[in-house]
Amino acid sequence: MRDESEVREQYEFLQDQLADEEMRHEGVRQLFTHYKRALGWVLEEEHL
Structure with missing residues (x-):
């Protein structure tokens, strides 16, 4: 599984794209x- 920082970085990238x-x-x-x-x-x- 990817580490949290990589997933968070992709999430922020998608927010910027939207x-x-x-x-x-x-x-x-x-x-x-x-x-x-x-x-x-x-x-x-x-985080659950």
Whole structure:
């Protein structure tokens, strides 16, 4: 399994990508939103 810092770095990268004005295409936004949720769940489970 990846260490927490690597997962957190990817999560923050995805948040930045979602905030970018050029990522407004709905399909791309949905894809990144799913990845963001999945990474968030991984981070939450690591701390339970």
